[in-house]
Amino acid sequence: MAVLSLLRRRSTEPYKLKKKSNSSPPPQQRTTCLPSFSILLFILSILFPFWYFSNLLLTHSLHLCISSRKLSSHNLYCIPDATTTLNTTMNINTFIDPDEQERISAIKDVHNLLQTIRSWASNTSFTNLKSCEGRAIYVYDLPPKFNKDITSQCNDMLPWMDLCEFFSNEALGQSIHNLGKGWHNTHQYFLEPIFHNRVLNHPCRVHDQDHAKLFYVPFYGGLDVLRWHFKNVSTKVKDSLGVELLQWLGNQKSWQLNGGKDHMFVLGKISWDFKRSERQWGSNFLSLDKMQAPYKFLIEREPWRMNEIGIPHPTHFHPHSDEDIIKYQSKITNSQRMNLVSFAGAARPDAAENIRSMLIKQCMNSIGDCKFHDCASRGCADPEKVLTLFMESEFCMQPPGDSPTRKSVFDSLVSGCIPVLFDPFTAYYQYPWHLPEDHRKYSVFVDQEEVRNGKVNVIEVLKKIALEDRKEMRRYIVYELMPRLVYGDSSSQFVKFRDAFTVVMDNMISKVTSSSL
Known part of the structure; x- marks a missing residue:
C-alpha cells in the first residue's frame, strides 16, 4: 500500500489540487458525534481509508504518483483514483478527512475529463475522404520568426551538441539504414516541425480562412523554450515570442471570430515548460489568458485541463505507407x-x-x-x-x-x-x-x-x-x-491504418464540426 504524501499548497506548484468549497464539512459536522462512539469513530476513521484504497487497487484502479526534479524536487505527490462514486448511505465526511476527500474529488475530475476527451474521438478517417466540404483546415503562414527562424539556431540551442542534423529529412533526422526503411534518428523534441510538415499536405487543407473549420497555428513554442533553457536571459526574453504571436493572431479575423476556440497548437515539450514557476524554467505561454481557449497538443499534458491533450512523443519509425x-x-x-x-x-x-x-x-x-x-x-x-x-x-x-x-x-x-x-x-x-x-x-x-x-x-x-x-x-x-503511435513521413499515405498524426487531425476535425463554439 503506497504511503500518500501531502500536496504542498503553493500557487505555483504544478499538479495542484483545486480547493472546492464543499470539500471540507463545517466544523459542527465533525463535532456532533456522541461521546460513547468517539473511540469507535476514531478507529474507523483510520481503518476506512486503508480499506477503501486497498479495494481500489484490487479492482484494478490506479493511484497517481508524480515524482520529478523539474516539477517538485524532493517531493512525492500521490493521489488515489476514485472511480467509485462515494454517495453511499454512510456519512463519508465522518470517516475521511477533508484532505483525502479533496484528493478523491480531484482524481475523479481527471477521470471525468479523460472520458470527455475520449468521447470526442472519431472513427472516420478524413484523410481518405474524397470530399472535405465542411471539414476544411487552414494552416497559418506565420512570420518566420515564429518557426523557421528558430530552427536556423539549431547549432546553438544546446551547449553540448549541435542539433542541425536532426532537421534533415524534414525534421525526421538522418536515416538509420540498419533498421530498415522508414527509420530515422529523430530528436524527442522535434514534434512541432514534424507535425507542421505533415499538416501542410493534409487533403482537407484550404488556403482561404473563410472556408475553414479548424485552424492550425505552426508555432514552434517548444523549440523556442529549448533555445533559452541553458542561457542566462531574462524571463521577458523567454516570454516575448509567445506574446508577439498572440498579438499577431489577435489581428486575424479568423481568431477574432471565435476567440481561438477553433484553433489548435502542437507543442513538442511538456505542459509545465510553458507554465513557468519560481524556478524560472521555461516560458509563460500557456498561462496567458488568450491561450486558455485553443486546443493544445503536448507530449505531456496537465491533467486538469480539458483542452490539453497528450499525444505520443515522436519515435524513430516514420512509415510512408x-x-x-x-x-x-x-x-x-x-x-x-x-x-x-x-x-x-x-x-x-x-x-x-x-x-x-x-x-x-x-x-x-x-x-x-x-x-x-x-x-x-x-x-x-x-x-x-x-x-x-x-x-x-x-x-x-x-x-x-x-x-x-x-x-x-x-x-x-x-x-x-x-x-x-x-x-x-x-x-x-x-x-x-x-x-x-x-x-x-x-x-x-x-x-x-x-x-x-x-x-x-x-x-x-x-x-x-x-x-x-x-x-x-x-x-x-x-x-x-x-x-x-508512429508519425508517418510528410508525404505518407495510409488507407488501412491511421497513424498518430491522423488520429489527432481526424478527432479535431470531428470535434470542431460537431460542436457549437
Missing part, C-alpha cells in the same frame, strides 16, 4: 526476445525519491533475466543500440525521469517490448486518443512506492507472467497500438 507498417509488424512479431527484462536509462543520484537506482540494482542482480543499458554520459545517444535492445526484450522498465512521461515508453511499444510502468501519470492519464483505457492490454503496472520501500522485486513479478499472456499483450501492441 500501409505496406511499410505491415512489413514491420511481421518483422517485430518474429523477433527473438532473448531478454526477459531490460532497462535503458541512467540513475538519478540527485533525486532521492527516484526509483531508478533501485531498478538498476535489481536488474544487475538478476543475471540472465535482465539487461541494463546505461544512458549516463550520452550512452543512449545511438538509437540503434537502444531499439535493438528493446526488440530483443520481453519487458522494458519505464520509470519516470525528469518528468512523469518518457519518450522511451513509445520506443518500447513500437519495438514490441511490453512497458513496465511505475507511475500512472506516465501514460494512463496522458494519451486518451492513442492508448486504450484498459492499460492491462499493453503494459504492466508496478507501484513505485512498493519498489521504493523494498517490498517488491520487479524481475520476480515479471517472471510470473505466463508466456501466453506475454504473447497476447505483444500481439495487441504490434497490431492494434503501434500503427497509431
Whole structure:
C-alpha cells in the first residue's frame, strides 16, 4: 500500500489540487458525534481509508504518483483514483478527512475529463475522404520568426551538441539504414516541425480562412523554450515570442471570430515548460489568458485541463505507407526476445525519491533475466543500440525521469517490448486518443512506492507472467497500438491504418464540426 504524501499548497506548484468549497464539512459536522462512539469513530476513521484504497487497487484502479526534479524536487505527490462514486448511505465526511476527500474529488475530475476527451474521438478517417466540404483546415503562414527562424539556431540551442542534423529529412533526422526503411534518428523534441510538415499536405487543407473549420497555428513554442533553457536571459526574453504571436493572431479575423476556440497548437515539450514557476524554467505561454481557449497538443499534458491533450512523443519509425507498417509488424512479431527484462536509462543520484537506482540494482542482480543499458554520459545517444535492445526484450522498465512521461515508453511499444510502468501519470492519464483505457492490454503496472520501500522485486513479478499472456499483450501492441503511435513521413499515405498524426487531425476535425463554439 503506497504511503500518500501531502500536496504542498503553493500557487505555483504544478499538479495542484483545486480547493472546492464543499470539500471540507463545517466544523459542527465533525463535532456532533456522541461521546460513547468517539473511540469507535476514531478507529474507523483510520481503518476506512486503508480499506477503501486497498479495494481500489484490487479492482484494478490506479493511484497517481508524480515524482520529478523539474516539477517538485524532493517531493512525492500521490493521489488515489476514485472511480467509485462515494454517495453511499454512510456519512463519508465522518470517516475521511477533508484532505483525502479533496484528493478523491480531484482524481475523479481527471477521470471525468479523460472520458470527455475520449468521447470526442472519431472513427472516420478524413484523410481518405474524397470530399472535405465542411471539414476544411487552414494552416497559418506565420512570420518566420515564429518557426523557421528558430530552427536556423539549431547549432546553438544546446551547449553540448549541435542539433542541425536532426532537421534533415524534414525534421525526421538522418536515416538509420540498419533498421530498415522508414527509420530515422529523430530528436524527442522535434514534434512541432514534424507535425507542421505533415499538416501542410493534409487533403482537407484550404488556403482561404473563410472556408475553414479548424485552424492550425505552426508555432514552434517548444523549440523556442529549448533555445533559452541553458542561457542566462531574462524571463521577458523567454516570454516575448509567445506574446508577439498572440498579438499577431489577435489581428486575424479568423481568431477574432471565435476567440481561438477553433484553433489548435502542437507543442513538442511538456505542459509545465510553458507554465513557468519560481524556478524560472521555461516560458509563460500557456498561462496567458488568450491561450486558455485553443486546443493544445503536448507530449505531456496537465491533467486538469480539458483542452490539453497528450499525444505520443515522436519515435524513430516514420512509415510512408500501409505496406511499410505491415512489413514491420511481421518483422517485430518474429523477433527473438532473448531478454526477459531490460532497462535503458541512467540513475538519478540527485533525486532521492527516484526509483531508478533501485531498478538498476535489481536488474544487475538478476543475471540472465535482465539487461541494463546505461544512458549516463550520452550512452543512449545511438538509437540503434537502444531499439535493438528493446526488440530483443520481453519487458522494458519505464520509470519516470525528469518528468512523469518518457519518450522511451513509445520506443518500447513500437519495438514490441511490453512497458513496465511505475507511475500512472506516465501514460494512463496522458494519451486518451492513442492508448486504450484498459492499460492491462499493453503494459504492466508496478507501484513505485512498493519498489521504493523494498517490498517488491520487479524481475520476480515479471517472471510470473505466463508466456501466453506475454504473447497476447505483444500481439495487441504490434497490431492494434503501434500503427497509431508512429508519425508517418510528410508525404505518407495510409488507407488501412491511421497513424498518430491522423488520429489527432481526424478527432479535431470531428470535434470542431460537431460542436457549437
